[in-house]
Amino acid sequence: MTKISIEALALHQLHAAAEAGGGRASETVYGGHEKSLRQTVIGMLKGTSLGEHDNHDDATVYVLQGRIRLQIGKDSWNARPGSLLIVPHGRHSFEALEDSAILMSVAKRPYPPGQLLP
Template structure:
């Protein structure tokens, strides 16, 4: 068991996101699609978005760096580094207002 260096991973994937045509880069941290718990680090350059999609199960979103706009249904909230939000079980999406790195944790039923 070896700890993950989230600071280094965030920097690496933010550099990849800045170079990517879609402005995003991600890596699996924990679990896979067959696991009950999954965690992914997602880096987005400013202006990049994760389009609206259904919630795959209970989930949280933690902002490691930058600022994002998260929306679900009719609600929108700005999240800064250090903010954590429980993702509601409705269609949702987000946009990076600055270069940003988030950790998405999903627990499937």
């Protein structure tokens, strides 16, 4: 078994984001390309974003520190520490409304959304 302090990792990623040119830093806590589940802690400085991208998998974002905004088309949701956002399928983006750390969990789908297995 492996034990990880998500709070310590969040703080580390915020410090790394401050040193990074783009104001963001991340570390995969569990999983990766070889697993169906991937969990990543992302540190983002105020004003930085994860630009628009598509989501075909099941995903959640748990806010560890700070405040973020999830934008989908004209709709947006603000979240603060302790909030869990269920990320809809489709194009979306995230913006840090203040220095923030999030835990993003993605479960890769074996098939496209809406398609039933045979």
